[in-house]
Amino acid sequence: MDTLQLLTPIKKRGMQFKNRVFMAPMTRSRAADQIANDLMANYYAQRASAGLIITEASQISPQGVGYIATPGIHSQAQIDGWKKVTQEIHRQHGKVFIQLWHVGRVSHPDFHNGQLPVAPSAIPFKGQSFTPQGLKDTVTPRAMTSAEIQSTIQDYKKAAEAAKQAGFDGIEIHAANGYLPHQFLEDGSNHRTDNYGGSIENRARFLLEIIDAVIPIWGSEHISVRISPQNPFNGMSDSDPESTYTHLIQQLEQRNIGMLHMVDTANLNKGINSLAPIMRQLFSGILLLNAGYDKQSAEDAIKSGIADAISFGKLFISNPDLPERFAHDASLTVADSNYFYGGNEKGYSDYSTLR
Numbered sequence: 199m200d201t202l203q204l205l206t207p208i209k210k211r212g213m214q215f216k217n218r219v220f221m222a223p224m225t226r227s228r229a230a231d232q233i234a235n236d237l238m239a240n241y242y243a244q245r246a247s248a249g250l251i252i253t254e255a256s257q258i259s260p261q262g263v264g265y266i267a268t269p270g271i272h273s274q275a276q277i278d279g280w281k282k283v284t285q286e287i288h289r290q291h292g293k294v295f296i297q298l299w300h301v302g303r304v305s306h307p308d309f310h311n312g313q314l315p316v317a318p319s320a321i322p323f324k325g326q327s328f329t330p331q332g333l334k335d336t337v338t339p340r341a342m343t344s345a346e347i348q349s350t351i352q353d354y355k356k357a358a359e360a361a362k363q364a365g366f367d368g369i370e371i372h373a374a375n376g377y378l379p380h381q382f383l384e385d386g387s388n389h390r391t392d393n394y395g396g397s398i399e400n401r402a403r404f405l406l407e408i409i410d411a412v413i414p415i416w417g418s419e420h421i422s423v424r425i426s427p428q429n430p431f432n433g434m435s436d437s438d439p440e441s442t443y444t445h446l447i448q449q450l451e452q453r454n455i456g457m458l459h460m461v462d463t464a465n466l467n468k469g470i471n472s473l474a475p476i477m478r479q480l481f482s483g484i485l486l487l488n489a490g491y492d493k494q495s496a497e498d499a500i501k502s503g504i505a506d507a508i509s510f511g512k513l514f515i516s517n518p519d520l521p522e523r524f525a526h527d528a529s530l531t532v533a534d535s536n537y538f539y540g541g542n543e544k545g546y547s548d549y550s551t552l553r
Contacts, residue, residue: 203500204493205525208249208507211456211483212419213368215249215293218500218507219521221514222488223252223297223370223424227540229269232257234279238269239286241547244518246292249507252422252459253283255299255372258357259350261316262378263309264301265328267540271296271357277364284365295368295422296361298354302378303339303387304432314340318381318388318395318404323433328539347394350378351407358412368420371408374461376432379405380425383442386435398438398445406449419456422486426461427473443473447480457484459509465490478504493524519551528552 205217228238242251257263257270270276280296287294305315306327317339325336342350354371361369373379381387382404388395394403405423412421425446427439436442450458458481464472466489478485487505496508514520516533523530537545 202493202497202524204497204508205521208484210506211454212417213456213484215507216291217247217249217521219249219496219524220486220507220509221245221248221251221520222509222511223254223372224511224515225254225265225268225539226546227265227267228542228546229279230267232263232268232270233275234269234283236282237543237547238279239282240543242283242294243286243290243292244547244549244551245514245520246287246290247519247521248292248514249521250367251287251292251294252370252509253294253296255297255377256280256357257299257301259300259353261310261350262300262305262353264305264315266330268299271298271360271364272353277360280361280364280366284367288365293367295370295420296364296366297370297372297424298357298361299372300350300353300378302381304336304376305339306334307337308334314338316340316342316346317378318342318390321387321389323376323387325432341390344392344394347404351404351411354408355411355415358415362415368422368456369412369416370422370424370457370459371405371412372424373405374424374426374459375429376434379408380434383446384434384436384439385442386437387433398442401442402446402449405446406453409450409453409455413453418454419483421455422457422459423450423455424459424461426463428463428467428470429461440473440476444476444480447477451481451483455483457486459486459488461489462487463489465495474504515545516549518549519553522552526552 303317308329322338488509516531
């Protein structure tokens with residue numbers, strides 16, 4: 199039987215991974231006090247056979263919080279908590295990037311002592327926030343001032359420095375799924391008239407300035423950027439996604455960014471054309487695709503050259519040894535969605551391995 203391409207090592211842009219089965223970032227809401235804990239360290243260490251683990255999104259500042267029981271990376275206690283996680287993963291010979299997060303308008307005043315969440319523009323969307331008091335409708339955010347934009351870029355820089363102290367192997371900037379950098383990038387959520395709005399170049403500026411701020415800390419090759427073009431989640435829309443993302447990827451390529459992590463919305467919505475072929479043409483680093491892949495479709499994507507690696511979400515929740523299961527063509531356990539968010543080890547770190 200031919201060796202699965204999924205299970206072959208990858209070396210590109212100064213990074214090396216033992217296989218191409220990456221673990222996608224997934225919010226699991228087990229950090230009750232916003233600090234990574236022993237339960238989380240065990241959960242991630244169980245999955246260290248992944249070529250790379252990308253952690254759940256972790257807020258860069260108190261203002262970036264938008265969900266209950268999610269970890270941060272902006273205090274010494276949070277750095278110490280994540281150290282436990284990285285040490286356990288490295289003990290199991292794994293590699294791990296932390297995903298840096300600011301939710302922007304997806305947050306709620308309940309997280310900010312009654313203050314409005316921030317966004318590029320005061321444009322609401324129809325949705326709900328999971329607050330400490332339960333589900334509540336989202337509110338109209340307030341537009342960020344120029345000074346707040348600059349201080350938020352500095353928050354990303356400080357979080358990147360904190361991630362280094364915590365022992366991570368790299369960072370991922372979360373610019374997908376309707377969170378703050380995504381809100382700046384697309385014209386449905388950004389109606390600014392200053393240097394951060396209007397043209398594609400201006401709308402991409404916030405994200406690119408974040409990347410420029412963290413490159414001196416990590417080196418460009420140890421940085422991943424997650425994007426989700428054509429994804430309406432959290433009220434997102436853009437009038438010309440192909441042009442918007444073409445410009446962005448050209449800029450990332452110029453900066454020699456190590457990895458582009460793209461949620462391939464077309465995999466979930468067959469009514470739209472995938473932008474993955476365009477991204478592949480423009481980006482020579484590691485192109486990591488995500489959304490709806492199984493073993494066969496992932497293998498096909500890598501064999502065709504459209505992707506270098508695939509990130510798996512739900513399959514990694516319930517199959518901690520996913521690469522081994524792929525290698526042995528073993529049956530896969532189905533994840534119990536009742537335990538996706540919040541709770542204890544049940545449906546989190548209690549799934550069995552083949553061994």
